Amino acid sequence: MGGPGAAGSGARPVDGVLFDIDDTLVDTxxxxxxxxxxxxxxxxxxxxxxxxxxxxxxxxxxxxxxxxxxxxxxxxxxxxxxxxxxxxxxxxxxxxxxxxxxxxxxxxxxxxxxxAWAAHSDALQVIAELRADGVAVGALSNALVGYQTRKLARAGLAGAMPMLVGLDTLGFGKPDPRVFLEACRLLGTEPARTAYVGDELDIDAQAASAAGLIGVWLDRPGARRVEISADDVAAAGVIVLPGLAGLRAALGF
Missing domain, CATH: 1.10.150 (DNA polymerase; domain 1)
Structure with a gap:
């Protein structure tokens, strides 16, 4: 199975990027x-x-x-x-x-x-660059749509992307594959041509990969929520980044 830049996949490595919000775009x-x-x-x-x-x-x-x-x-x-x-x-x-x-x-x-809601310093620029590349962007979160919409607005990100799927959209959240597929449907992209970026290895990157998306684990500096071994990371088979600045290169732009 080819990666994001597999031959014959089209002019762009991916057509869409979905983002988690908490500790991915916003410093929760x-x-x-x-x-x-x-x-x-x-x-x-x-x-x-x-x-x-x-x-x-x-x-x-x-x-x-x-x-x-x-x-x-x-x-x-x-x-x-x-x-x-x-x-x-x-x-x-x-x-x-x-x-x-x-x-x-x-x-x-x-x-x-x-x-205290505030965007991470790398969030707005990366979103703007992806949009300039012609990539569709949107947010998928395990919190309520209205709450997360307010959070994006307070953090200065409301105009950067739509809040597509929250816990109240289907009545359940990640890691269920259906939430990723619904977000892709609303974004208008095929799962295999869509990346999902989140700060949790299991319910974000691995779950997205299991749903057919390109999973990206954002392992920002600082204390992790839970302990994760190097073996766990290697076995996950997902893209690992310390910040959003490297996202476009990791996806093949």
Missing amino acids: RGAFARALAGTTSAYLPHLPAARGGDVLAHWRADSLGYYRQYTAGELGYEAQRMARANDLQAEFGGAALDLDSFHAWDAVFEEGVQS
Whole structure:
């Protein structure tokens, strides 16, 4: 099977590129750090500020899998967020949150995270270059379409690409192959001629590849959400990049 630049595949290596949003186009890790600093100050006041990195790492790892249960349609949004908040409280010695106190916690969290949404410095230029190349671009995410549309707008990316598929589009999310195929349909490109770029090796790059797309894992510098071995990366058989600046070259432009 040929790669992106296989002979006879057309004038361009690919016709479309789909992007994940969180920690791919938007610095969600940074936004989470700001949001959790607020909730830690209010709900874990005994915790030294130096433990902020531990709090962030625990939240991002979501080791009990609550968010993935949500994206699989097994758990509601509020239920997974409340479960994650209480898991964080328990891990760092805080009081359990009942429904009312969770709503207050979540208001602090959301104010912090939304006020900190910002695009990665390499995002807008790469999208513009792809569009100038005649490549269709769009976004596919495991969050709700409206929420992610607001996020793109706040990050200055709303005019750069459409938000095509979110969790509410089909009622489930990645890694189900149907979400990738629906995004390709809306983008107007064939899966084999479409790349998907995301920051998670399994549910982004590998899942896209399994659905027939070109999987690209964006392994940005900094702490990973979960530990991934070199053997896992090699076995994945996907394109691996440390940033978006190398995307066009990796795809054969």
